[in-house]
Amino acid sequence: MTVKKTKTEKNQISACWLTTGILFAVAAGCMAGWARYWYGYFVLGQGVLAGLFIPWAAKTFCFGFMQPKKMVKMPGSMMLLLIFFICFMIAQAIGFGMAQPWFDPVGWLGRMVQHKTKETVWGISLLGGAAARDFRMGINGGFWIFLNLFDLFFMCFFLLVGINSQQDGKK
């Protein structure tokens, strides 16, 4: 009987944690998109910060300031990761679009892939010498896609770490 109860508890998740996690993913995405337009892309920094912030903030908010009551069936880690990731990415596009003079994040993405525009990247633009000279107007194409994937990989990794730390609430 006890074993059965523990199993059920293990498969459940606080509704508050899930909801606030989605909300924080949306908020972080909007902020990331806005900052990405105005200040450029902080490769690795953005992914790591977002990946660590979303589960941490949801956990701190729900278990620190509120008393979670309602429990819902725990989706798999990968499903949770997908939910947060999609929320973050859509919100990032919205945040980016809101910062643009007219809302066109998808058009911008198309132009990036087609080498019609470039994105300023933190670090590279701060470097001196030849690197700063060559990349001062930003980067695009294959190198840009690689940096994005690199950043998103770290974001997903830290999101997974955060999600799985959450499962064991007392940790």
Place this chain on the structure above:
Amino acid sequence: MIKWFRTITFIVALLFLGTGVFIVDAPTEMTQAGQAYNHRDWDQAMRHARRAVFSSGANKELAARALKLESAIAVKLGHPETAFACLNETISIQPDCNLCYLQRGDLFYSQKNYPDAVRDFEKGLKTADAVKDKTKAYYNARLGLSLLSVGEDQKALAASEQARRLDPVSPLAYFLESKIRTQLGDLQGAFKFAHTAYQLGQKQPGFFSSPEGDMWLKYYAGVRVRYENAQHAR
């Protein structure tokens, strides 16, 4: 203790990293906007121009330059409402910017708001001594077309003459004259001027490849058909 040390280190690191990015230098931004514009990277040019406006502070001249660039990009990308907003802001900073009035008049013209276009063209051309003759001719032709649309034929005629005097190879000025002749019922004159405009347009790269150029080609074809029909009827 360790927790506080880690937090402070993290904040300091972020501040250190961010300093170079968050401090925006308006002249540098304007230079980069110009470079991006020359490379036809409209997104980056727009972004740097906007950053230049936000960081311009008391440098109103630089802010006006950046806003003019923003307006030019917005026109190129087909966002007249943004171009209007930028030009209005530029005019509020530099009320004596005659080119701003002319460009805003051009926007009014493209929106078929002819009375406002006439007002802006007249205001801009009044003090446009420093503007190049070719540019003045273009805006005179635009003024003439706007005047024609609001029924001021005589004023349109004067603007047409002025446009052809300033730029004798302007196809737009000849098309304007042809339209005035059509309005006055002089079909032969209309065809003569439209034909000259057509020949001049062929020599000007890109004139007929724009949507407006297409409209003028259709106009020329219409005048030509009517003129030839009238000749056959005789």
